[in-house]
Amino acid sequence: MSTSLSRQGSLTLTQQLAERLAERIRMRLLPAGTRLPSVRECARQQNVSAYTVVAAYDLLQAQGLVEARPQRGFFVRDFVQNLPLLQDGQAQIAMKSAATQMPAGLTPGARINASMLIRGMFVESVAGKPQPGAGVLPAEWLDVGFLAAAVRKVSSGQGLRESMVRYGEPMGDSSLREALARRMQRLGIAASPAQIITTMGATQALDIVSRALLQPGDPVMVEEPGWAVEYARLAAMGMRVLPVPRGPEGPDLAVMQRYCETMAPKLYVSVSVLHNPTGYSLSAASAHEVLQMAQRHGFYVVEDDTYCHIAPDHAPRVTALDRLQRSIYISGFAKVLVPNWRIGYLAAPPELVERLLDTKLLSTLSTPTLMEQAMALCMEQGQLRRHAERLRQHLAQARSRSVALAQQAGCRFVAEPAGMFGWVDTGVDTETLAQRLLDEGYLIAPGAMFHASRGANTCMRINFATTQDAAFWRVFETAVKQMQDAA
Structure with missing residues (x-):
């Protein structure tokens, strides 16, 4: 992306400015509902005349990408939902842009923060x-040489054919679940392989829990500030998001108590260790209070331990204190190793395992055996x-x-x-x-x-x-x- 508009380019300054803004709108870098800078402010930022900005905004409005609101300025429209307003050729270009640039799993045109x-x-x-x-971490930090060797080893001989012609184990590869149980034991979390289900990344684990335990309209407590994708995911499923302020020790317990008394929430989702975005880690005292509240009011605590591999093993975790009674543990490997493999997992109370497994099977049938076996080998040999x-x-x-x-x-x-x-x-x-x-x-x-x-x-x-x-x-x-x- 060029840092300034070119007066020697083949396109006019108006066209260049309109194209730059249109690209950002289609890539959702300017989400639906965003107010564009005022004409005067945009002109100053881009070092062009106010006339150029007005003309560029008019072009965007003609393409159906923005709308003018009297006395308020120009605002980004939900451009995919408004494709019928465009000319046929413009609609095809916009739809193609949305299809090729929007990551899989996101609804084009959705108002996602x-x-x-x-x-x-x-x-x-x-x-x-x-x-x-x-x-994510820089690609050069993610040394995958030992992973490649593990893949070669588990795919030699009959192993490759078996992994290609059969579905994997419904719960996930047994060798990986055994390695995960040992890993969780070192964190103080008592979970047997029979309580662990592998998933396509930690995000799918969160999705499985939500789909299995919630109905549209159910209230869910989520930390604020918190993971933006989780807000968007829950809202897209029709859940009522209840933000809970997150501090250095943990969540605001008074706010949680008020929600419990008035809203009867079904879940509390927490990144307890190395919280995103603050970096806070939950104190043992706060974890204990949260668990007591969960027992009194009947909600489950979903502990997202995405950053467990870069966090101290001794950091307090809700699931370690609770022994997976009113809590569900979720983690994965995308942050520290092979993001594209999408290997995650959850550990749950025994009475929830079958319900969560049914939800996994309805969405993905199984997870890739070959990659799970390679990950298990890396864990067993200490390489991870x-x-x-x-x-x-x-x-x-x-x-x-x-x-x-x-x-x-x-x-x-x-x-x-x-x-x-x-x-x-x-x-x-x-x-x-x-x-x-x-x-x-x-x-x-x-x-x-x-x-x-x-x-x-x-x-x-x-x-x-x-x-x-x-x-x-x-x-x-x-x-x-x-x-x-x-x-």
Whole structure:
């Protein structure tokens, strides 16, 4: 993506500006409902005349991508739902763009606050630069050499044919479930292989739990700030999302108690260790209070331990205290190893296992045996553990550099830096900042994305692994100063 409009290009400045904005709308970097910058502000940002901006906005309106609201400005429309308003050729182009650029599993045109984060997962970089808002570790950190060797070993001889011509075990490969049970034991979580079900990533595990235990309209407590995709997923299923403020020790127990008394929630979903985006880890005292509340009011605690491989084994976990009575444990390997393999798992109370297994079978039948056997072999030989240790060392070094650069750039850490992500206060509205930085080729994760109800927010989440570049922080400082001067 070019950083400025070209006066020597084959397209006019109006056409270039309209195309740039149209691309962002179709990629959901400007989600439906977003207000475009005012004509004066956009002209100043792009160093063009107000006439050029007005003409570009008119082009977008003619294409059905934005709408003008009297006295309020221009707003992004739900462009896929409005395709009939376009001319046939424009509709085909827009539909093709949506089909080829929208990640599988997302509904084109849906009003999903997580859009920018999802794009960051599927696009390694914008303009070839490391992305501050990325939700994954750099590819060069993920050494998969030992995985390739494991795949060759488990696929030799009859193993390959068996994995190709038969469905896998319904619960998941037995060797992997046994390895997972041993891994969970080291975390203090008592789960037998018969309580473990493998899934297509931790996200599918969350989806299985929701589909098995909830009905549309059911209230679900979710941490705020929290994982934007979880808000969107639950809302798309018709659930009532109840945001619970998350602090350094754990959730706001008073808020949870009020929900329990008035809403009768069915689930509480928590990233207890190295919380996304704050990096907080649950205290043992808070975990105990949550479990007592779950027992009194009859809801299940869903513990998403996605970052377990880069977290201390001794960190308190709800499921360790509860011994899987009112809790369900979920994790996976996408954050630290082979994201594309989509290997995840859940461990549940015995009385829920069959219901959760039925839901898995209805959605995917089975999970890929070959990859699960290879993962089991890596766990049994200690290769995954050694890989995780190397990642923790890389992250510790990256975190130190990134924190220093962020503080030099004027950011304040809202939470003590820990794990993979930092939660920083920039002092300016980060949704506006995001669009400015996108012009410079940087994709950030604005704070509004991590709240159930969207609103102005001065925080952003940074990935310590991808914010060690001083060049980004110089661009960041310039953009923030411009916003402050314009205020």
